[in-house]
Amino acid sequence: MAAQPAALLGLERTSLRQQAVTALRTAITSGALAPSSPLVETELSEMLQISRGTLREAMRQLQQEGLISAGARGRLYVRHLDAKEIRDIFAVRAALEALAVRDLAERDDRASVIPALREALEAMAHAENDLEARIESDLNFHRLLCRLTGNETLMHSWQSLEGSIRMSIMFAGLEKAVGNMDVGRHSAIVDAIETGDSDRAASTVRSHMAWAASNLVS
Structure with missing residues (x-):
C-alpha cells in the first residue's frame, strides 16, 4: 500500500506534463505564441501553474516535435520556418x-x-x-x-x-x-x-x- 501514493503522484505529474504540452502546442499553432518568441520558464510556469521541472519536460517534448528550437546559451524559442x-x-x-x-x-x-x-x-x-x-x-x-x-x-x-x-x-x-x-x-x-x-x-x-x-x- 505504501507504494501507491508514489505511483499516483507519478501519474499526476505525467498528466500535468501532457496538459502543458497540449496547451503550449495549441498556443504555438494558433499564433498565441508567435514564431521566434522567447519561451521564459518563469512566466510560462506561472501561467500554466506548474513547476519549472514539469515545464522543462513539456518543452523538451515540443523541441523533439520541431515546434521549439534552441538559440544562444540554450535559450528556447518558438521555431520559425522560412x-x-x-x-x-x-x-x-x-x-x-x-x-x-x-x-x-x-x-x-x-x-x-x-x-x-x-x-x-x-x-x-x-x-x-x-x-x-x-x-x-x-x-x-x-x-x-x-x-x-x-x-x-x-x-x-x-x-x-x-x-x-x-x-x-x-x-x-x-x-x-x-x-x-x-x-x-x-x-x-x-x-x-x-x-x-x-x-x-x-x-x-x-x-x-x-x-x-x-x-x-x-
Whole structure:
C-alpha cells in the first residue's frame, strides 16, 4: 500500500506534463505564441501553474516535435520556418503520402479502407467552424493515410514531421493555412485510391502537396 501514493503522484505529474504540452502546442499553432518568441520558464510556469521541472519536460517534448528550437546559451524559442523549409517539408510529405496512397490503391481489399477515409473527410467538414478542430481533423486525415498501410516505418517517418507540419500552419497566417484544409481537395485523394489507379493516387497527392506549399509561400 505504501507504494501507491508514489505511483499516483507519478501519474499526476505525467498528466500535468501532457496538459502543458497540449496547451503550449495549441498556443504555438494558433499564433498565441508567435514564431521566434522567447519561451521564459518563469512566466510560462506561472501561467500554466506548474513547476519549472514539469515545464522543462513539456518543452523538451515540443523541441523533439520541431515546434521549439534552441538559440544562444540554450535559450528556447518558438521555431520559425522560412520558405525553403516549408517547401522541403511538403516535398517530404508528398513522397511519404504518395507511397501510402500507392500502397492503398494497389491493395485487393482497398474497398475496406475507403469508409474510414470517408469518415475522416466528414470530420473535416464538420470542423469547418472550429479552427483547432479543423487543424486536428486535417492532420488526422493525412495520418490515417499512412496508418492504414500498416507500414510502421512510414508511419514513424510521417509522425517525425508532424511538429514541422504544425509550424507551417503559422508561416503565412491562418487564412492561407485554412485554404489548405479544403475538404474537396482531400476527397480527390480518396476518389483516386478507390479507383485502384496507384499512379493517379500518387499524382493526386503530389499535386495536393505542391499546391499547399505554394499557397503558403506565395
